[in-house]
Amino acid sequence: MAHQSTLIADNIEQYLHEHENKDLLRFITCGSVDDGKSTLIGRMLHDSKMIFEDQLAAITQASKTSGTTGDTVDLALLVDGLQSEREQGITIDVAYRFFSTDKRKFIIADTPGHEQYTRNMATGASTASLAIILIDARYGVQTQTRRHSFIADLLGIQHLVIAVNKMDLVGFSEARFNEIVDEYREFATNLQAPDIRFVPMSALNGDNVVNRSEQTPWYFEDGQRYEGKTLIELLENVEITRDQNLTDLRLPVQYVNRPNLDFRGYCGTLSAGVLRPGQAVKALPSGKTSRVARVVTFDGDLDAAYPGQAVTVTLEDEIDISRGDWIVSADAEIPLSNVFSADIVWMHEDALTPGKLYDIKLATRDLAGQVSAIEYQIDVNTLEKHATDALSLNAIARCEVELTAAIPVDDYRTSPGTGSFIVIDRLTNVTVGAGMIRGVVNAREQAVTTDWAAFERDLNALVRKHFPHWEAKDIGSLLGR
Numbered sequence: 001m002a003h004q005s006t007l008i009a010d011n012i013e014q015y016l017h018e019h020e021n022k023d024l025l026r027f028i029t030c031g032s033v034d035d036g037k038s039t040l041i042g043r044m045l046h047d048s049k050m051i052f053e054d055q056l057a058a059i060t061q062a063s064k065t066s067g068t069t070g071d072t073v074d075l076a077l078l079v080d081g082l083q084s085e086r087e088q089g090i091t092i093d094v095a096y097r098f099f100s101t102d103k104r105k106f107i108i109a110d111t112p113g114h115e116q117y118t119r120n121m122a123t124g125a126s127t128a129s130l131a132i133i134l135i136d137a138r139y140g141v142q143t144q145t146r147r148h149s150f151i152a153d154l155l156g157i158q159h160l161v162i163a164v165n166k167m168d169l170v171g172f173s174e175a176r177f178n179e180i181v182d183e184y185r186e187f188a189t190n191l192q193a194p195d196i197r198f199v200p201m202s203a204l205n206g207d208n209v210v211n212r213s214e215q216t217p218w219y220f221e222d223g224q225r226y227e228g229k230t231l232i233e234l235l236e237n238v239e240i241t242r243d244q245n246l247t248d249l250r251l252p253v254q255y256v257n258r259p260n261l262d263f264r265g266y267c268g269t270l271s272a273g274v275l276r277p278g279q280a281v282k283a284l285p286s287g288k289t290s291r292v293a294r295v296v297t298f299d300g301d302l303d304a305a306y307p308g309q310a311v312t313v314t315l316e317d318e319i320d321i322s323r324g325d326w327i328v329s330a331d332a333e334i335p336l337s338n339v340f341s342a343d344i345v346w347m348h349e350d351a352l353t354p355g356k357l358y359d360i361k362l363a364t365r366d367l368a369g370q371v372s373a374i375e376y377q378i379d380v381n382t383l384e385k386h387a388t389d390a391l392s393l394n395a396i397a398r399c400e401v402e403l404t405a406a407i408p409v410d411d412y413r414t415s416p417g418t419g420s421f422i423v424i425d426r427l428t429n430v431t432v433g434a435g436m437i438r439g440v441v442n443a444r445e446q447a448v449t450t451d452w453a454a455f456e457r458d459l460n461a462l463v464r465k466h467f468p469h470w471e472a473k474d475i476g477s478l479l480g481r
């Protein structure tokens with residue numbers, strides 16, 4: 001690979017070490033057909049020298065037969081890998097691609113821009129910290145621009161980079177760029193994303209992608225209106241560590257590890273907050289409190305664990321905690337409810353029907369539930385709200401979700417890991433939707449009543465307490481099955 005680092009040849013150990021310790025930015029690219037998304041990704045890979053020599057030779061050859069760029073190498077061919085896509089000329093799936101610079105590692109979720117691929121975009125956006133929204137300088141802010149921005153915002157992406165592409169076709173005009181920036185800023189008053197940047201570029205010629213362009217001196221000289229950074233500089237410098245919620249401890253328990261009578265550990269991936277030995281915690285939904293004794297990992301005990309880390313926690317007291325429960329700070333005030341409101345992206349051809357029972361997977365908890373009401377559907381193009389009875393594929397709607405048991409309810413914007421869920425069809429086991437919780441609705445009487453006898457409840461509680469590794473479900477959450 002023609003990577004720029006001379007360390008690869010001189011000191012591979014050192015190179016790998018440096019590489020391992022770079023931080024990682026996950027981002028998504030959004031653009032309409034022909035805005036230049038594939039060309040841009042190809043350009044980033046090419047100019048950051050992450051292309052294998054033989055790949056470059058192959059696309060140079062292919063550019064002559066199936067490219068759209070005349071004599072220059074068509075970098076879009078590098079990413080438009082799928083045969084069917086090349087035939088149709090459009091991007092159809094979510095492809096994840098990797099590249100790195102001296103400062104950072106990057107994973108790009110390359111998603112198709114068409115409306116019928118809204119679910120793909122939502123999937124790609126769900127793990128991204130930043131979205132590049134491509135705009136063709138000739139056309140300015142389009143319906144698709146608004147749709148992509150809205151979906152990125154819905155998924156809680158905090159950093160948006162508006163890449164005004166094809167500046168070569170408008171003579172690198174400062175006035176045209178400003179016009180698009182103003183237009184976008186006006187629209188963005190509807191968005192929650194706190195950090196929005198703009199960059200004028202030409203993916204085809206490489207202006208302001210990795211290398212600074214001489215064609216846009218006004219962008220670099222201004223200093224007031226624009227930061228004057230190339231796209232890669234923006235990606236390298238965007239501050240993402242502060243995006244993490246380090247305040248509200250959330251450890252959804254994945255598994256209770258009880259190898260012998262002397263050890264009872266709760267395993268899970270920390271979804272928010274910082275976990276330390278000695279910390280006062282409580283289990284939810286039971287509300288029972290204790291203190292953290294140890295934070296155990298494969299590599300030894302930790303003094304502190306951070307979001308994304310997989311840990312096993314032991315507590316000073318023996319309290320009943322099972323898979324699906326959360327360990328949170330003892331003074332956290334998290335509402336418990338079986339009803340909440342959420343934005344749902346529907347991902348299946350069979351429409352979502354209110355009243356139908358689905359399996360809901362929320363953090364590590366599986367339970368049954370239904371959409372009890374659709375408050376409104378959002379037209380992803382106009383952002384207007386309208387009433388509907390059912391949600392078809394790719395629809396996005398604010399819904400009221402009713403579960404068969406009360407659970408702690410988190411807001412997606414504060415804690416994405418515990419404030420989101422997926423909807424699973426109970427017969428086919430296929431994921432049919434994804435939801436972001438927006439708020440709690442007061443608990444409601446269960447529509448379905450149970451016929452569990454008292455001794456069955458006692459037995460269930462006993463089994464869950466003494467044999468947590470059997471992972472018996474709480475029968476309270478199985479109502480209606």
Ligand SMILES: Nc1nc2c(ncn2[C@@H]2O[C@H](COP(=O)(O)OP(=O)(O)OP(=O)(O)O)[C@@H](O)[C@H]2O)c(=O)[nH]1
Pocket residue numbers: 031032033034035036037038039040068069076080089090091112113165166167168169201202203204205
């Ligand atoms: N003049 C000019 N043409 C560009 C630029 N960027 C891309 N193009 C051209 O625009 C056309 C579309 O580019 P692609 O990269 O295939 O567009 P895309 O957005 O990936 O399109 P899909 O894969 O269909 O979604 C191609 O002919 C590119 O060569 C640019 O900065 N300037």
